[in-house]
Structures are given as structure tokens and as C-alpha cells.
Amino acid sequence: MLAIRELTKTYDTGTAALRNVSITIDEPQVVAIIGPSGAGKSTLIRCINRLVEPTSGSVELNGENLTALGSRDLRRARRHIGMIFQEYNLVERLTVMENILSGRLGYVSFWRAFRRNYPAADVAAAFSLLERVGLEGYENTRADALSGGQRQRVGIARALIQSPDLLLVDEPTASLDPKTSRQVMRILVELAREQKTPTLINIHDVQLAKTFANRIIGMQDGEIVFDGKPGQLTEKVLTDIYGEEDWSTEAAQASGEDAPETAAAS
Amino acid sequence: MIEATWLRHTLLVLGLAYLVWSMSSLEVDWERVSKGLPRAGDIITRMFPPDFSRWELLTRGVTESLEMALAATFAGMILAVPLGLCAARNLVPMPVYLVARGIIVFMRTLHEVIVAIIFVKIFGFGPLAGVLTLIVSSITFIAKMLAEDIENMSPGQVEAIRATGAGFAKMLVYGVTPQILPRYLGVSIYRLDANIRQSTIVGIVGAGGIGQTLSASFSRYDYDFSLAILLVIIALVFIGEFFSSWARGKLR
Amino acid sequence: MSAPGTLKARYPQVWRKYTPGQSAIKWAWYAGVVFVAVWSVRNLDIPWFYFLDAHVQFMDLGRRMLPPDWTYTDVVLNPLLETIHIATLGTIVTFFIAFPVAFLAARNTTPNVAAWLFGKFILVSTRSINTIVWALIFVAIFGPGPVAGIWAIAFRSIGFVAKLIAEAIEEIDHGPVEAIEATGGSRLQVLLMGVLPQVLPVVYGTIVYRWDINIRESTVLGFVGAGGIGIELYSSINQFAWSQVSLMLALIMIVVVVSEFVSATVRNRIT
Ligand SMILES: Nc1ncnc2c1ncn2[C@@H]1O[C@H](COP(=O)(O)OP(=O)(O)O)[C@@H](O)[C@H]1O
Ligand SMILES: [Mg+2]
Numbered sequence: 001m002l003a004i005r006e007l008t009k010t011y012d013t014g015t016a017a018l019r020n021v022s023i024t025i026d027e028p029q030v031v032a033i034i035g036p037s038g039a040g041k042s043t044l045i046r047c048i049n050r051l052v053e054p055t056s057g058s059v060e061l062n063g064e065n066l067t068a069l070g071s072r073d074l075r076r077a078r079r080h081i082g083m084i085f086q087e088y089n090l091v092e093r094l095t096v097m098e099n100i101l102s103g104r105l106g107y108v109s110f111w112r113a114f115r116r117n118y119p120a121a122d123v124a125a126a127f128s129l130l131e132r133v134g135l136e137g138y139e140n141t142r143a144d145a146l147s148g149g150q151r152q153r154v155g156i157a158r159a160l161i162q163s164p165d166l167l168l169v170d171e172p173t174a175s176l177d178p179k180t181s182r183q184v185m186r187i188l189v190e191l192a193r194e195q196k197t198p199t200l201i202n203i204h205d206v207q208l209a210k211t212f213a214n215r216i217i218g219m220q221d222g223e224i225v226f227d228g229k230p231g232q233l234t235e236k237v238l239t240d241i242y243g244e245e246d247w248s249t250e251a252a253q254a255s256g257e258d259a260p261e262t263a264a265a266s
Numbered sequence: 267m268i269e270a271t272w273l274r275h276t277l278l279v280l281g282l283a284y285l286v287w288s289m290s291s292l293e294v295d296w297e298r299v300s301k302g303l304p305r306a307g308d309i310i311t312r313m314f315p316p317d318f319s320r321w322e323l324l325t326r327g328v329t330e331s332l333e334m335a336l337a338a339t340f341a342g343m344i345l346a347v348p349l350g351l352c353a354a355r356n357l358v359p360m361p362v363y364l365v366a367r368g369i370i371v372f373m374r375t376l377h378e379v380i381v382a383i384i385f386v387k388i389f390g391f392g393p394l395a396g397v398l399t400l401i402v403s404s405i406t407f408i409a410k411m412l413a414e415d416i417e418n419m420s421p422g423q424v425e426a427i428r429a430t431g432a433g434f435a436k437m438l439v440y441g442v443t444p445q446i447l448p449r450y451l452g453v454s455i456y457r458l459d460a461n462i463r464q465s466t467i468v469g470i471v472g473a474g475g476i477g478q479t480l481s482a483s484f485s486r487y488d489y490d491f492s493l494a495i496l497l498v499i500i501a502l503v504f505i506g507e508f509f510s511s512w513a514r515g516k517l518r
Numbered sequence: 519m520s521a522p523g524t525l526k527a528r529y530p531q532v533w534r535k536y537t538p539g540q541s542a543i544k545w546a547w548y549a550g551v552v553f554v555a556v557w558s559v560r561n562l563d564i565p566w567f568y569f570l571d572a573h574v575q576f577m578d579l580g581r582r583m584l585p586p587d588w589t590y591t592d593v594v595l596n597p598l599l600e601t602i603h604i605a606t607l608g609t610i611v612t613f614f615i616a617f618p619v620a621f622l623a624a625r626n627t628t629p630n631v632a633a634w635l636f637g638k639f640i641l642v643s644t645r646s647i648n649t650i651v652w653a654l655i656f657v658a659i660f661g662p663g664p665v666a667g668i669w670a671i672a673f674r675s676i677g678f679v680a681k682l683i684a685e686a687i688e689e690i691d692h693g694p695v696e697a698i699e700a701t702g703g704s705r706l707q708v709l710l711m712g713v714l715p716q717v718l719p720v721v722y723g724t725i726v727y728r729w730d731i732n733i734r735e736s737t738v739l740g741f742v743g744a745g746g747i748g749i750e751l752y753s754s755i756n757q758f759a760w761s762q763v764s765l766m767l768a769l770i771m772i773v774v775v776v777s778e779f780v781s782a783t784v785r786n787r788i789t
Contacts, residue, residue: 049429079431089426093444097533102440106431113436120531127529139533155426162430285610288603291596292745298661306659333558340555375774376767379650379738380751384763387755388575393562467648471741474562477651481742484654500646 001026001198002048002166007057009043009222017043019222020057028196030189032203032213036242039219041202045168048200049081050074062165079106082159082197084188086171088151090143096154097139100126103161122161129157133187149180156188160195167192167199173208181205185212206238206250309489316497317490324498327469327476331502334397334468334475335461341397342404342461343454349405350412351438357416366413373406382468393474400461400468407460411453412446419445452514459510466499476502579760586765594750594766598773601746604664604739605732608671613725616676620683627687627713641684645677649735653744664745671736675728679721686720687713723785730774730781737770 002025009018017040025031033041046052048059050066059066066077082103090099104122105113112118118126130136133153143151152172159167172188173181189212192199203209209216210230218226218233218241226237238247318324352358352366373381381402385395419442427441469477476499483491536544621627622637652673656666695712703711740748747766754762 051425051429075431075433077431078429081429081431083426083429085422085426087422089422091423091427091440091444092420093447094440095535098440098535101533102427102432103430105427105436105440110433110435110439113432114439116533116535118533123533124529124531126533131529140535158426158430284606288607292600292603292664294663294665295661299663299665302660302665309655309658330562333561336554337558337562340551340558371775372771375734375771377734377738379741380767380770383741383752383755387758388579389565389568394564394568397559397562397564463648467650470650470654480651481654484658487658489658496647496651499651500643503646 001028001062002200003058003060004044004048005058005060007044007047007059008055009040009047009052010055017222018047018054018057021219021222021224023217023224023227025198025200028193028198029214030192030199030201030212031215031217032201032209033217033219034203034206034209034241035219037204038221040222041219042170043222044219045083045170045200045202048166048168049078049083075106079162080165082162082164082167084152084155084159084167084169084172086174088148088155088175090146090151090154090158092142092144094143095139096130096135096141096143096146097126099143099154100129100157100161103158106162125161126157129161132191133157148176149184152176152184153187156184156191160191160197163195164197167197169199169201171202171204173203173205181208182211189213206233210250312487312489313493315490316494317488318494320491323479324476324495327479327495328498328502330393331465331469331475331477332462334393334400335458335465335506338397338400338404338465339454339458339461341401342408342457345401346405346408346412350409350416353409353413354416356421357442366409370406370410370413373402374410378403378464378468379471382473383471386472391472391474391478396465396468396473396475399473400464403464404457404461408450408453408457412450415446415449416442448517452517455510455513455517459506462506463503466502582758582760583764585761586768587759587761588765590762590765591769594747594762594769597740597747597750598769600664601736601739601748602733602773602777604667604744604746605671605729605736608668608736609675609725609729609732611668611672612675612679612728613721615672616679616683617721619676619680620687621709621713623680624684624687626690627709637680637684641677641681643677644673644675645681647674649674649732650738650742653739653742657743662743662745667736667739667744667746670739670744671732674735675732679724679728682724683717683721686717690716719788722788726781726784726788730777733777734774737774 002023004021004023007018007021008016010016021040021044023031033044035041043052047054048061048066050069054067057067061077061081064077066074069077091102094102098116101116101118101122104118108118108122127139130139133156135150135153135157138146138150143154146154152175155172159169169188173184176184185208188201189199201209201213210233213230216226216228216230216233217224218237220241225240226233228237233250235247235250238250239245349366349369352362353370355363358366378399382395382399385398389395389398423445424437424441427437432440465475465477466480467477469475469479470481472478472481476495480492480495480499483489483495534541619637619640622629622633623641624637625634628634628637649670653666653670656669656673660666660669690713694716695708698708698712736746736748737751738748740746740750741752743749747770751763751766754760754766
């Protein structure tokens with residue numbers, strides 16, 4: 001499905017944010033990427049849909065080499081890749097419905113998009129997603145009138161209406177309180193599993209990562225230092241990723257909870 | 267404010283030196299200037315009472331000014347969009363940006379009346395030259411504000427739209443427009459007010475509107491009519507300012 | 519999505535951002551704006567055939583303008599300096615008149631209601647008459663030449679500067695004022711020692727800001743005979759001496775850009 005090979009990114013400033021990162025995902029699983037801030041998690045995610053141009057290496061999605069695409073083909077490829085952001089990045093002055101439907105922009109003509117005249121199936125799908133993320137009746141509310149948790153749920157709906165082959169999620173809960181964070185993660189992971197969409201989630205909260213992911217990748221200083229099951233995330237591994245600290249509570253829960261929460265549910 | 271005494275003194279001396287130099291270098295016909303005070307008294311007495319009897323001429327001038335301002339604002343609003351987009355650093359490649367910025371800086375430094383007089387030479391006397399002048403300054407002004415707003419918009423919203431696979435045009439409609447539309451309308455309404463003010467003065471060099479009537483009355487020493495025109499202009503400017511701030515208030 | 523058929527049955531398939539009423543109102547606005555614009559253009563009797571060869575005309579004009587006639591610099595240098603002098607001297611005159619006017623127009627320093635009304639009247643009337651109209655008036659009074667220009671610049675600026683100073687006066691901190699009143703200072707002493715120091719930074723900033731606007735304004739005074747480079751520009755335009763015109767436009771641009779830069783730098787230093 002997704003094959004990242006020797007991906008390297010050096011910013012113009014000289015920062016080597018990614019060094020030879022290779023990841024293969026060949027089943028629809030939820031992969032959490034953890035690591036201290038500055039490790040290169042956001043850069044990795046943005047290099048996949050090329051919001052950031054990688055310096056070298058390749059990204060292959062369902063047999064297509066994304067790094068080699070011209071701008072027109074890249075746009076076509078992007079419509080199959082959903083993205084969810086830490087700051088939600090909803091268009092503040094548009095309604096919830098317009099924000100969700102904007103996920104279909106890659107599929108409809110300019111004129112239809114301009115007139116907000118989307119195909120019946122798209123509109124129905126938008127209403128269905130609105131219900132799934134628990135925002136029934138909010139379609140005409142402007143995005144800037146929503147709370148953080150509500151905004152992120154709209155963000156999830158916008159990404160999922162793309163019918164994505166891959167979901168890229170950058171710190172979805174970093175701006176939310178703990179309870180809302182769990183709710184948002186649960187909705188996100190449930191929907192991703194239902195649609196069998198492979199999902200990459202950057203997250204700095206080790207607890208959340210272990211609760212919701214099937215696989216965890218640890219990054220540090222632009223390199224992958226861990227790749228394995230949540231249960232394998234021991235004190236030693238966490239020290240490798242984040243450095244010296246008392247990790248006993250985080251590691252202890254890992255052994256007690258082998259299967260991720262929603263994997264069992266679905 | 268200026269702490270050092272020596273600095274203050276040097277500045278003072280330099281200032282005085284400048285005064286002496288500039289005053290002496292001006293070519294002034296002091297004899298003529300000395301007649302100024304009695305002339306002023308004479309002109310003021312001849313201004314009163316203001317003469318509104320030629321109100322048809324007045325209304326025609328005012329209507330023409332208003333029409334010029336409205337037409338120019340509308341055209342300026344539309345034509346400013348491409349220039350404004352090209353002058354936004356975060357939307358276009360560097361060469362395009364530099365050219366667009368260059369045009370804006372160039373046009374902004376030239377006084378409207380200079381632009382008006384050049385248009386008068388090309389297209390002859392009348393409102394066409396005036397309208398074109400107002401269009402040019404509206405484009406420059408609106409485009410400059412538009413470009414600044416685009417540069418200050420939140421990049422995340424645009425990035426999210428790009429990530430869905432939208433191209434440049436869809437990105438403009440969904441990512442950029444919603445963020446800048448209210449300010450753009452506000453700036454355009456402000457510009458209507460500015461155009462009303464300017465439409466009253468471009469006529470002084472023959473580019474139509476009430477200014478042309480004013481200039482003619484002055485050259486005929488028709489000072490009571492001049493005062494009437496001036497009063498009308500002041501009223502017009504007031505109404506324009508009032509309308510503009512009312513409408514911009516409504517937008518919020 | 520996975521099962522479009524069932525979705526269609528359960529969920530609405532159309533969504534409209536606006537109700538029919540709202541979109542009717544929206545379209546009415548568009549139509550109104552377009553109507554006003556079209557009506558205005560039609561009434562202006564624009565000779566459209568001029569535009570048929572407008573691009574040719576403009577190319578031709580461009581060719582005639584380029585390159586600028588640099589040798590003409592000798593002739594226009596003095597008028598250009600005169601333009602700067604008019605702006606500077608006009609701004610200095612403004613400084614001395616705007617001060618008392620501002621104290622009259624500020625609610626907390628005006629002696630009485632009549633004085634306040636008078637101050638407000640000066641503020642509004644000088645501001646709503648454009649520099650070039652003032653120039654027209656002062657040329658009638660003082661005859662053609664820079665003196666008329668200086669007064670035109672000064673009069674237009676008084677309202678602008680005094681308004682900003684008056685606003686600053688109305689917002690001052692009352693502590694120092696009361697302290698001087700408490701020591702039994704006269705009215706003038708209160709103004710000079712309590713109020714003035716507090717508003718001086720605003721005054722300087724406003725004056726410098728207005729000065730660079732005035733540089734730009736003074737370039738056109740010559741069109742009505744009020745001195746400066748406008749006189750030369752007008753005569754070159756009338757003779758269709760386009761390479762001289764372009765030279766003057768270039769010089770004007772340089773002066774305006776430099777003065778904007780100077781003004782911005784000075785304002786940054788004082789605030
Ligand atoms: N646009 C950029 N230009 C230059 N350096 C950047 C840019 N974005 C990120 N970086 C640097 O790259 C490194 C990785 O950043 P990032 O991918 O944001 O890490 P994370 O998401 O793990 O916190 C950091 O050192 C960061 O300072
Ligand atoms: Mg990050």
C-alpha cells in the first residue's frame with residue numbers, strides 16, 4: 001500500500017529534518033508516530049503528500065510513485081490522500097457543510113465547486129459523515145462558531161469524504177483537552193478502520209498512541225528508532241526515543257493492554 | 267526627547283539655516299504678495315452671499331462627479347483583483363510579484379492630478395480622462411490592500427484546501443476568498459468615498475466633474491458661484507464619508 | 519463512500535447555502551451594483567471608439583517617453599527643490615497654526631463652547647477642501663508663485679494635523695495636569711507644562727507624516743500656478759514633450775519614495 005523509501009529532507013535553513021526514513025505499510029492499519037518535538041514527524045507526513053518537497057527518496061502509494069509526479073498528477077493523487085491538522089485548518093468563514101464538501105474539490109469541476117453545487121452522492125455522504133462525527137444539524141453553522149473538538153470532527157469528516165487511500169494526521173489532539181482528545185481519536189480511528197484506510201498519526205501523547213494504534217513508530221532527530229507493536233513499547237524504548245526520564249507508568253500500561261481499544265471493538 | 271543639548275542646538279541651527287536658504291531661493295514677487303491681504307478681503311466680500319442660482323450647472327457637475335466615482339470604483343474593484351493576487355508574495359512566483367509590486371509603487375507615487383492631466387492630453391477634456399484617473403488610483407489602492415490581506419491570511423486554511431487536491435483556481439475560491447472578502451468589500455467602499463473626494467478635484471485640470479465647474483468659476487472671478495460650489499463639494503465629501511463609514515459598519 | 523445507494527436513501531441529497539429568499543437578496547445586490555455602474559458609465563457619454571486603438575496609443579506614448587531626456591535635469595532641478603521647499607515650509611506653518619487650533623478643538627483644553635465650535639469648524643473645513651483647491655484660492659489672493667503654494671499646503675494640513683493632536687490631547691494622563699494646577703499655575707502654564715510634554719511625540723510624528731504627504735501634494739501645485747515642478751511639468755505636457763515629462767515623473771518618484779522612507783525612519787525613531 002504505502003512504501004516510503006530512504007526519504008530525506010533538508011530544509012533551506014540546513015536543518016536535516018529527515019534522514020533516510022523507510023516505512024512500509026501493507027495492511028489497513030493505524031500507525032502512530034511518536035517522538036519529541038522537532039523529531040521530524042510533521043515533515044515526514046508533509047513529504048508524503050508533498051506539501052513539503054522531499055530532498056531525496058521516494059514515496060509509493062498503491063504502486064504510484066508520488067515523488068515523481070508533475071503538478072497535475074500530484075493534484076490527482078492528493079485527492080486520494082486525506083489530511084487532518086493540529087490547528088484543524090478549517091476555512092473559518094465557511095459553513096461546516098462547505099468545509100466538509102471541500103474534501104471533494106479534487107473530484108468536481110471548478111464551476112460546480114464555485115456554485116457549491118456538489119453531486120447528490122457527495123452531499124448525502126457529507127450528511128452521513130456529519131452524523132457519524134456527532135454534528136448532526138450543524139451543517140449551516142460557520143466554522144468559526146465551533147469549539148475545538150467540534151472543529152476537529154469537521155476536519156475528520158472533510159478528510160474522510162475524500163474516500164482516501166491514505167490518511168495523514170498531524171497531532172490531531174494537541175490543541176484539545178484530554179477528554180475531547182480521546183473522543184476525537186476514537187471517532188477518527190473507528191472511521192479509518194471501517195473504511196479500511198491506512199492511517200499515519202503523529203502524536204506526542206504516548207498514552208493515546210498506545211490506546212488507539214496497531215503499530216507504533218518512534219522517531220528521534222529525523223530517524224526511526226523504534227517500529228513495533230504498542231506492547232513492545234518498554235521503558236528502555238521510551239528512553240531511546242525521548243531520552244532519560246521515569247517511564248514506568250507509560251510502560252506499565254503497555255503490558256496490561258495488549259490489544260488496542262477500538263481494534264477489539266470493531 | 268532629544269537629550270543632548272549640543273544635538274538640540276545643532277538641529278536648531280540647521281533648521282534655521284534651512285529656513286534662510288529655502289526662503290531666499292524661492293522666487294517670490296513680494297509686491298504682488300503684499301497686495302494679498304486686501305485682495306483676500308475683496309475676494310471674501312465678493313464670495314458672499316454664495317450664488318446658488320445656477321443650480322442646474324451645479325447639479326450637472328455633482329452628478330458627473332458621482333457617476334465618475336461610481337463607475338471608477340466598480341471598474342477598480344474588478345481590475346484590482348488580478349493585480350492584487352500577483353502582488354501577494356505567498357501566491358505567485360518572485361518575478362511576477364516584483365513586477366506587480368513595481369507597478370503599485372510606481373502608480374502610488376504619482377499624484378492623481380498628474381495622471382489626470384496626462385489622460386486629458388491623450389483623450390481630451392471631459393469625464394473620460396477623469397474616470398480613467400480614478401480607475402487607475404482605485405486599482406492601485408485596492409490591489410495594495412488586497413495583496414497585504416492575502417499575505418496576512420492564515421496559511422493553514424489554504425494548505426488544507428491544497429491538500430485535498432484542489433488546483434490554483436479552487437484554492438482561490440475556497441482558501442483565499444473567504445478569508446479576504448469582507449476586508450476587500452470594506453476597502454472598496456472606502457475607495458468609493460475617496461473617489462468621490464477625488465472626482466471633485468480632477469476637474470481642475472479639465473478631467474470632468476464639479477471640479478471643472480469650480481475651476482471655470484475661478485478663472486471668471488465668479489467668486490460667489492465658487493463659494494456655492496465649494497459648499498456643495500464639502501457637503502458631498504461629508505455625505506461620502508458618512509455613507510462609507512455606515513456601510514463599512516454594516517459589513518462587520 | 520462505501521455504499522452510496524443506501525446513503526442516498528437516508529440523507530438529503532441537496533444542500534443550499536442560502537434559502538431562496540437569501541439568494542434573491544444576494545442577486546438583487548449584485549444586480550443593483552452592476553446597474554449603478556452601467557448607468558454611470560452610460561451617462562458619462564464615453565467615446566468608446568477612443569479605446570479601439572488605445573493600446574497603439576499607449577505603446578506610442580511609451581516610445582515617446584523613453585528614454586527620459588536626462589539633459590533636461592538642469593532645467594527642472596530648481597523647480598524640484600522649490601517643490602520640496604513648499605512642502606517643508608507649508609508643513610512648518612501648519613505646525614504653528616495647528617497647535618492653537620488643536621487646543622481649541624480638544625474638549626479638555628478649550629476655554630468655552632464657542633471656542634470649541636470654532637476649533638471644530640476650522641478642523642473640518644480645512645480638511646474637506648483639497649490642497650489643489652486651496653491653491654486655486656491662494657493664487658487668486660497672492661498671485662501665482664510659491665507663496666500661494668505654501669499657504670495651500672498649510673491650510674489643507676491644519677485640519678489633518680490638528681485633528682490628530684486634539685485627539686491626543688483628549689487622551690492625556692491627568693496626573694501631571696492636576697499637579698501643576700495644584701501649585702496654582704496659570705492656564706498657560708498648565709498647557710505648556712502639563713499638557714504639551716505629553717502630546718509632543720504625537721505632534722512630531724503627525725507633522726513628519728504629513729510632511730511626506732505634502733511632498734506628493736506639492737508636485738501638482740504648479741498646475742494652478744502655485745509654484746514648484748508642476749509648472750514645468752504642465753508646460754512640457756502641453757508641448758507634448760514626452761521625454762521631458764518622463765524625466766520629471768522619474769524625478770518626482772524618486773523624491774516621493776525617498777521622502778516616504780525618511781518620514782518612516784524618523785517616525786520609527788521618535789515613537
Ligand atoms: N519550514 C521549515 N523550515 C526550516 N526548518 C524547518 C521547517 N519546518 C520544520 N523545520 C525543522 O525541522 C525539524 C523537524 O521539524 P518537524 O517536522 O516540525 O518536527 P515535529 O513535527 O516532530 O515536531 C525541526 O528542527 C524544525 O525546526
Ligand atoms: Mg509537528
